[in-house]
Amino acid sequence: MIHICWVNLPFGRNHPACLEFVVSMSFAITSDLFYICGRFSVDMIWMAGHVGRKNTMALTGMFREKRRERNMPLLNIRYDLSDTRVVSPEDMRQQVREFMETVMGERRLV
Numbered sequence: 001m002i003h004i005c006w007v008n009l010p011f012g013r014n015h016p017a018c019l020e021f022v023v024s025m026s027f028a029i030t031s032d033l034f035y036i037c038g039r040f041s042v043d044m045i046w047m048a049g050h051v052g053r054k055n056t057m058a059l060t061g062m063f064r065e066k067r068r069e070r071n072m073p074l075l076n077i078r079y080d081l082s083d084t085r086v087v088s089p090e091d092m093r094q095q096v097r098e099f100m101e102t103v104m105g106e107r108r109l110v
Helices: 016-039 054-070 089-102
Strands: 045-050 074-079
Touching: 016 054, 045 054, 054 074, 074 089
Parallel strands: 045 074
Antiparallel strands: none
């Protein structure tokens, strides 16, 4: 039997069938991501995470756990799509620069 639920409806995400769906989808997403990483010899992962979305933070946490098992660097670029005052484009560039310099050990070219 296939469980179908509306994750974004109030109280829907608390239903046991819905939680089972979310957990299985999260496992599938992380499995697919690391399959792609292995297939294409990826040496780092960049994710974009909207600062106002809790589901993005949860998914990032799952990716963090899985990437630790594989010793894969992960950059979560924080942004706010609707308000650049919260995180400006320059702030996003700075996040990338800091990640590349501190985690990947690369110098800035320009």
